[in-house]
Amino acid sequence: MSLESNTPNGYAIECKDLTRKFGTLTAVDSLNLRIRKGELFGFLGPNGAGKTTTIKMLTTLLSPTSGDAKVAGYDIRDEAPLVRARIGVVPQEFAMFDELSAMENLWYIGELYGMKKEMLKRRSEELLKTVGLLAQKNVRAGSFSGGMKQRLSIAAGILHTPEILYMDEPTTGLDPQSRIAIRELTQTLNRSGITVVYTTHDMEEADKLCQRIVIMDRGEIKAEGSPSELKEKYGGGHRIEIELKSHDERLLAELKELVSATSVSVDDGIIQMTVPTVGGGMLHQISGLLSKRKIDVRELRSKEPSLEEVFINLTSKEVRD
Ligand SMILES: Nc1ncnc2c1ncn2[C@@H]1O[C@H](COP(=O)(O)OP(=O)(O)O)[C@@H](O)[C@H]1O
Ligand SMILES: [Mg+2]
Numbered sequence: 327m328s329l330e331s332n333t334p335n336g337y338a339i340e341c342k343d344l345t346r347k348f349g350t351l352t353a354v355d356s357l358n359l360r361i362r363k364g365e366l367f368g369f370l371g372p373n374g375a376g377k378t379t380t381i382k383m384l385t386t387l388l389s390p391t392s393g394d395a396k397v398a399g400y401d402i403r404d405e406a407p408l409v410r411a412r413i414g415v416v417p418q419e420f421a422m423f424d425e426l427s428a429m430e431n432l433w434y435i436g437e438l439y440g441m442k443k444e445m446l447k448r449r450s451e452e453l454l455k456t457v458g459l460l461a462q463k464n465v466r467a468g469s470f471s472g473g474m475k476q477r478l479s480i481a482a483g484i485l486h487t488p489e490i491l492y493m494d495e496p497t498t499g500l501d502p503q504s505r506i507a508i509r510e511l512t513q514t515l516n517r518s519g520i521t522v523v524y525t526t527h528d529m530e531e532a533d534k535l536c537q538r539i540v541i542m543d544r545g546e547i548k549a550e551g552s553p554s555e556l557k558e559k560y561g562g563g564h565r566i567e568i569e570l571k572s573h574d575e576r577l578l579a580e581l582k583e584l585v586s587a588t589s590v591s592v593d594d595g596i597i598q599m600t601v602p603t604v605g606g607g608m609l610h611q612i613s614g615l616l617s618k619r620k621i622d623v624r625e626l627r628s629k630e631p632s633l634e635e636v637f638i639n640l641t642s643k644e645v646r647d
Contacts, residue, residue: 561631
């Protein structure tokens with residue numbers, strides 16, 4: 327059922343000044359963004375950042391107030407049916423019929439897409455197997471756990487073999503095992519060639535899963551890049567932590583100079599230094615200096631910044647609901 331591709335420039339999604347207002351509130355503010363075909367791309371942001379509103383515009387469920395976007399090469403305003411045929415959605419809220427079984431839900435959706443009966447039967451079985459629900463194919467969706475519902479939603483989202491799959495906070499509210507299962511499934515789908523647009527407020531998850539991320543806050547993109555690029559650029563530097571039996575001011579000054587630290591502090595007896603990057607031989611040099619001074623080292627470690635630190639550095643710290 328694969329449709330002809332319309333993306334000769336290699337972009338699955340291109341947004342130009344994409345904006346959505348609700349009254350006086352600007353939920354999405356002039357988004358400029360390109361997502362390459364085949365990417366596993368993340369929108370990371372707290373509640374209210376504008377992730378769902380962005381997804382709704384890019385799935386043609388909500389019209390933009392201003393700006394444009396192309397999805398799979400087609401205009402979201404003027405060519406909405408062509409866009410819809412090429413995308414699948416796993417919505418934030420479960421949108422299946424509780425009274426229907428897993429299989430019946432898929433059949434219902436397949437019929438809406440106009441899929442042929444034979445094809446639909448084959449594809450439903452195959453997908454229920456992929457998402458680990460084949461044994462429960464005749465069970466009512468309403469009796470499923472959160473994780474099972476989410477897996478069924480994923481099967482429904484890819485039933486018509488879309489080029490692009492949007493997943494809106496698919497792991498929010500799930501237990502750790504289910505979260506892992508959803509992430510693995512997402513990666514499997516992405517490896518099979520589907521472009522995945524994934525939203526989450528979980529920074530560790532975005533770090534582990536996504537090849538590229540935008541950090542959104544209050545409708546705006548604060549930063550864009552791979553998780554390691556973002557940590558390098560906005561993480562505030564790497565940390566080196568050294569736990570010694572004893573130290574004095576002179577040693578601290580020497581250590582600071584040795585690694586060109588931008589800051590040095592001592593917290594609970596542990597020396598903490600911030601350095602722009604941890605070069606190859608840096609830890610080695612430190613141990614060299616300490617052994618020359620005959621100082622016992624209890625612990626010497628380097629820590630890269632987390633996406634959480636990137637996020638805090640880029641956004642305001644107030645709590646969102
Ligand atoms: N239909 C709507 N009417 C009014 N305000 C809305 C509507 N949908 C979303 N918003 C507001 O837009 C902002 C962004 O919401 P949303 O896109 O759902 O954020 P996220 O998915 O990142 O949590 C929030 O302040 C939200 O309250
Ligand atoms: Mg949302």
